[in-house]
Amino acid sequence: MENPFKFGMVVRGADFCDRKKEMTDLIHIISSGMSVTLISPRRYGKTSLIINLLDHLDGYKKVYIDLMSVVSLNAFLEKYSSEIFKSAGGLKKFVNKLNRMIKISGKISLDIGNLNLEIDVDPKATDDVENIIELPTKFDGKFVIVIDEFQEIMNITEIDLVSILRKKFQFFQNAVFIFSGSKSSVMREIFSNPAKPFYRFSQIYELQNLEIEESRKFVTDKFRSSGVEIENDAFEKIYEITNGHVYYLQALSYHLWFLTKDKKKAEIPDVYIALKKVIFGEKAAFESLWDELTPNQKKILKILSRNFSPYSARLSAGSVNRALESLKKIDLVDKNGEFRITDPIFKIWLNSYEK
Ligand SMILES: Nc1ncnc2c1ncn2[C@@H]1O[C@H](COP(=O)(O)OP(=O)(O)O)[C@@H](O)[C@H]1O
Numbered sequence: 138m139e140n141p142f143k144f145g146m147v148v149r150g151a152d153f154c155d156r157k158k159e160m161t162d163l164i165h166i167i168s169s170g171m172s173v174t175l176i177s178p179r180r181y182g183k184t185s186l187i188i189n190l191l192d193h194l195d196g197y198k199k200v201y202i203d204l205m206s207v208v209s210l211n212a213f214l215e216k217y218s219s220e221i222f223k224s225a226g227g228l229k230k231f232v233n234k235l236n237r238m239i240k241i242s243g244k245i246s247l248d249i250g251n252l253n254l255e256i257d258v259d260p261k262a263t264d265d266v267e268n269i270i271e272l273p274t275k276f277d278g279k280f281v282i283v284i285d286e287f288q289e290i291m292n293i294t295e296i297d298l299v300s301i302l303r304k305k306f307q308f309f310q311n312a313v314f315i316f317s318g319s320k321s322s323v324m325r326e327i328f329s330n331p332a333k334p335f336y337r338f339s340q341i342y343e344l345q346n347l348e349i350e351e352s353r354k355f356v357t358d359k360f361r362s363s364g365v366e367i368e369n370d371a372f373e374k375i376y377e378i379t380n381g382h383v384y385y386l387q388a389l390s391y392h393l394w395f396l397t398k399d400k401k402k403a404e405i406p407d408v409y410i411a412l413k414k415v416i417f418g419e420k421a422a423f424e425s426l427w428d429e430l431t432p433n434q435k436k437i438l439k440i441l442s443r444n445f446s447p448y449s450a451r452l453s454a455g456s457v458n459r460a461l462e463s464l465k466k467i468d469l470v471d472k473n474g475e476f477r478i479t480d481p482i483f484k485i486w487l488n489s490y491e492k
């Protein structure tokens with residue numbers, strides 16, 4: 138039998154744990170014509186939530202743009218316009234109309250093999266850029282346009298693209314936007330700073346970890362339907378370790394299922410063995426992360442991993458604050474009342490290894 142848990146890929150359908158509340162909230166926002174900005178640390182389930190949300194939305198042309206590997210203005214424009222054409226019925230359909238729909242002084246052509254557009258505009262030709270951005274307004278019907286890992290837009294430095302996007306997007310009558318991003322501090326800066334162009338453009342939605350009952354149902358149903366009985370305290374242990382972090386909930390359950398599929402019973406000692414496998418899988422990434430940190434950042438993380446106050450470090454309050462701020466900036470620490478380490482498995486790794 139195939140392992141019922143999946144991690145490291147976007148999950149859909151039965152592999153996706155409902156997130157009923159989030160789904161209802163987001164459908165409500167989108168269908169009332171508002172745009173939304175999803176913010177959370179990486180691997181909290183933003184992309185999966187968005188893809189499942191798109192599956193639920195009817196009557197829209199759906200555009201999904203991931204900015205993760207986009208580092209230049211032309212690459213952005215190519216991706217943006219290719220995805221818009223695709224959602225409107227496929228690029229082929231528009232081959233002959235291309236130059237009428239996008240009137241620019243720069244070059245635009247179709248790469249037939251990959252069905253992508255090739256665009257070459259001069260960053261100084263702002264009109265060209267604006268004309269391409271306006272593409273959705275040339276179509277009938279409503280668009281929902283997702284721009285995932287939106288903070289990467291800051292890597293495009295040839296022009297002030299953020300301002301141009303805002304200037305154009307606000308006049309689109311037929312589109313709503315879903316922005317999403319994992320670098321929380323950059324995202325908040327773009328969308329919640331009154332001095333920045335996207336201030337108040339969208340409703341900010343901070344995605345949280347899965348709550349316990351939804352997690353319990355998801356995990357236990359999957360174990361049961363694949364013939365393994367999971368004891369309730371074993372599930373409770375999983376939740377205590379992962380705190381509802383969806384990626385780790387899947388990863389830990391994946392290893393636990395594999396360990397227990399023959400004896401058909403999952404118990405607490407098995408959870409600890411599965412945890413070792415999860416930590417082993419993340420070890421290399423944690424180690425290289427650790428190597429990049431300053432001595433003060435390391436000190437503070439170690440203290441937080443033991444649930445002590447960061448101010449109990451033998452450092453001046455100023456140094457503690459500076460270290461905390463810098464750790465927040467790289468999303469290793471967040472503050473929800475108290476400072477805590479964002480990644481629950483990183484926290485365990487910090488606590489259990491002598492460094
Ligand atoms: N609603 C969900 N139900 C079950 N697993 C999920 C869910 N959302 C995310 N996951 C798991 O978490 C992993 C990371 O999710 P992803 O959507 O890529 O997060 P993000 O976009 O926030 O980085 C996925 O590979 C999947 O294993």
Ligand SMILES: [Mg+2]
Nearest residue numbers: 183184185285
């Ligand atoms: Mg993602």
